[in-house]
Amino acid sequence: MAARAEPASEAAQDETRDAGPGGAAGVVLSGVGKTFRRAGRRTVALAGVDLEVRAGELLCLLGPSGCGKSTLLRIVAGALERDQGSVTVGGRPVTGPAPDRGMLFQTPMLFPWLTTRKNVLFGPRAQRSRGLHERDDPELEAEADAILETVGLAQFSDAFPHELSGGMQHRAAFARALVTRPSVLLMDEPFGALDALTRVRMHEFLLAMWERYRITIIFVTHDIEEAVLLGDRVAVMGGRPPGIREIIDVPLGRPRHALDVDTEGFLAVKRGIRSSLLS
């Protein structure tokens, strides 16, 4: 997992985000390609990806396993180097992982040795240690407590991750990502490992949070229903070489609710996407 040298512009990027959560940025990918070389064999993971994610949009990347959707997300995160093309977030080129792009994973990736509150404080403290801001502990703690209240974990701020249920761990991870005020959230099948009921709850939670903060979200999934429920648009991925095959508008109103998955309009969109996937 190679990342490029530390971008000099990272500090500058942070200053512009002081507007608070909701300072959403657009993401523009043009001609992005990636080839993996393993044991002398070249595998084209992505080719010629053009995509424009609008500021404040919730866009779902949908496709089967191995279609390159995770690779694409990691290129936007700056965790993987692209071989061709360009990626900009809020107009600035991506050169490595930075806190303007928060990331959520299939496992919550909480730090097991830290309490919920200290997990949330990790980002702000790590940023302070490199001089990105000079806010003191009481200020950071007040902010962490406020965000834990928002995600419904105020009572569990001194619990350790292993003491939380799966859904609570995801909410804690969400709070931890949100507290650093990213302008884009990258979500890599975050609810894929949860049981069906918890998943529905997390959908409801994510929709509510997105309505509240209106942050740009790129949400990777292989579940058509999840993509239609959450997304403003669904980018269907696949093909050889892998890329974006079609971008489908989801003409459903907002706010949406996790249980509105059997209306006629919903089913029609779902059917359309399925036929696009199978064609």
Place this chain on the structure above:
Amino acid sequence: MAGWYAPGTGGSVIVEDIRPPGPRPDGGEDLDDRADLIAHRRARRRARTQRVATGAAGIAVLLALWQVGAMLLGDQVALPSVSQTAAQFLHYLNHPYPAEGKPLWYDLYISLRRILIGFAIGVAGGVALGSAMSASRVVRHLVDPVIEILRPLPPLAFIPLFIVWLGIGETPKEVLIIVGVVPLMAVMTVVALDEVPDDLRLCARTLGASRAYTLLHVQIRAALPYILTGMRLAMAGAWSSIVAVEMIAATSGLGYVIQQAGDYLDTALVFAGILVIAVTALVLDAGLRGLLLLADPSRRG
């Protein structure tokens, strides 16, 4: 994705300590509120108290069986009683043992010093070697076969070599411990660092941590519980090495005393020496275990 994230199984103290930490034992249903969390923690504490009490009862039963057996047998050379062993221990704790002219506490000090010096150097070397192996594929492939050859060898096989090379002073004893500790710690460190998911590092980076901060506060921090577990295993190995070498090639130390006492059929002193080793090893292990609990909250309770 093993390690922090893999489910564990219950079991004895040592099994629970070595296994990777798992999710909540109640299967991870949603906690309703703080009271739930506190009740959950209290239940875990209660389970631990119960476990410790049962364990203490086991030791008491063993001592009682020993005492009764010794009294029935009535042969002090074959099996001295608990009280005879205690008396011999208390006597030689302060009085010099004729064969070397030193009391027991001095031999304990000598053995402990050899162990701690060898252990400290061995752990530092093993962790450094393991980190290098984890960071560089070339180093890993270079060192791996050497460790694989060394690891199954009993360090005792090297005693004659070390005596020829390093004489009969303290150095060969410390080196013997180092030779036992380094491969184990190197392997445990490689495993520990490999187990840290790449995504945990990426996560820290997207939260705004620098590379150095991530290395220190995430990668090394996440590896710490495994390294401490490795240290506990290595400590046990260090004790067997040191006692053995003291029996063969030393004129001081607990192994030497035990050997001498055996030669003079002073079985009570043999037992006393063994018990001193057992208690000291237990105390050292408890210290390491305390560090482990500090490092890994999921093992507490």
